[in-house]
Amino acid sequence: MKQEIDIARVLCALEDLPDGGCRGFTAGEGDWPLRGLLVRVGDEVRGYVNRCPHAGHPLDLLPGRFLSPDGALILCSSHGALFDKLTGSCIAGPCAGRSLRAVPLRIVDGYVMLADDVDVTALAEDRL
Numbered sequence: 186m187k188q189e190i191d192i193a194r195v196l197c198a199l200e201d202l203p204d205g206g207c208r209g210f211t212a213g214e215g216d217w218p219l220r221g222l223l224v225r226v227g228d229e230v231r232g233y234v235n236r237c238p239h240a241g242h243p244l245d246l247l248p249g250r251f252l253s254p255d256g257a258l259i260l261c262s263s264h265g266a267l268f269d270k271l272t273g274s275c276i277a278g279p280c281a282g283r284s285l286r287a288v289p290l291r292i293v294d295g296y297v298m299l300a301d302d303v304d305v306t307a308l309a310e311d312r313l
């Protein structure tokens with residue numbers, strides 16, 4: 186049976202997120218929507234809040250540039266923290282051992298969507 190798609194929870198089409206790629210997203214409304222990023226590794230897709238656990242800066246000082254030069258890791262361009270794509274764990278830099286805040290996702294009919302239980306407002310307001 187085909188699942189209904191709640192268009193408000195769609196973040197992107199899976200085909201718009203190539204293997205190894207990353208892209209930002211905005212969800213919710215108002216002046217302070219949830220800003221996040223999506224990363225894909227093979228068939229796996231992860232979502233994270235776009236806020237570094239070191240000093241709370243957005244990871245992409247240059248909008249949409251989330252990855253290390255070789256594309257292997259997520260990079261915070263403020264002070265150089267590096268994060269594993271699949272776990273969000275900081276593996277080097279000033280917040281080593283801490284993690285990006287995960288945004289639960291689901292894939293439905295080729296679309297990357299927020300999971301049903303994600304409270305967009307709570308995630309957007311969360312302070313580290």
Ligand code: FES
Binds near residue numbers: 237240262263266
């Ligand atoms: S704010 Fe990300 S490394 Fe400092």
